[in-house]
Amino acid sequence: MDADVPAFTAFTAFTAFTDEQDGIRRTLRDLLAERSTPEDVRSAVRTAAGYDTELWGRLVGRLGLPGLALPAAYGGAGRTLTELALACEEAGRVLLPSPLPATAGIAPPLIDALGTPDQRQRLLHIADGSLTCTLAAPGGALAGQLHDGIGFTWEREAHLYVKRAAADELLFGPVHLLREAAAERAGLFAPCPAGG
Structure with a gap:
């Protein structure tokens, strides 16, 4: 090996966000700071929809979030x-x-990749906010794998402890009680009364 060439050259990649990307972050952060306090979040999850529909309307209308990454051909x-x-x-x-x-x-990447032409046209309704989506999977191993794959980052650390346990409910109790306890410890939510 040549003495003038180091055996290992480390490099640091620096990625800066564009002005547009910084604008998206800033605008959304400002809106959510005024409309998503811990009290607002608690209140929203207790509604029939499970979220603040008025705020969702603002995120759709003001920021176009549902269609942000959709192709222009689908209204995004x-x-x-x-x-x-x-x-x-x-x-x-x-x-x-x-x-x-x-x-x-x-939903959009799945519909775009696997959907029929008629289903792809429904992407227009996602972009304009008139259609919202959810992920539903049959019970059993597939549902567990999907949950593990799309878990939220705030539950990731705690989830690693129970992820591989075959009998997690037997060992640790029902998952919803574990999440509730973690949220309560973090000061996010008060426990729900039984039946509520």
Whole structure:
């Protein structure tokens, strides 16, 4: 080996966000700071929809979040997954209960890749906010694998402890009680009364 050439050269990659990407983050952060306080989040998850429909309307109308990464042919803004990830990150920062991840991040790529032409036309309704999506899977191993794959980052660390346990309910109790206890310890939610 040549003495003038180091055996290993480390490099550091620096990625700066564009002005547009910073604008998305800033705009969303400002809106969510005023509309997604811990009290707002608690109140929203207790509604029939499970999220603040008025706030969702603002996220759709003002920011076009459901169509952010959709191609223009489907009524979207044609941005990249980077912009969508930034929006989801800001939503996650305040634990925003909303249909954003499923509506903008999970359903559209699946429909675009696997859907019929008629189903692809429904992407127009996702982009304009008139259609929200959710992920449903049959019970059993597939549902567990899907849950493990799309878990939220705030539950990731605790989830690693129970992820591989075959009898997690036997060992640790029902998962919903574990999540409730973790949220309570973090000061996010008060426990729900029985039957409520």
